[in-house]
Amino acid sequence: MKTQEHNKGDLKDLSVKVEKEIVEAFERMSENTGQSMDDLVVIALKRFRVSHSDFEGRKYTFE
16 A cells, blocks of 8 residues: 555646544544545545445446
């Protein structure tokens, strides 16, 4: 997972309001792992997307 590249290609800004504790937790994770906040958020969003693919009306499979 650490060697996987994220945020490559066309990028678009996303601005959201989240609970302070969540932001602080991601800041700590970023400091502890050396990964950027952007990458950590993208990883979390990608995992959510796969887990809830039914929200998009599709199902992702792992082959």
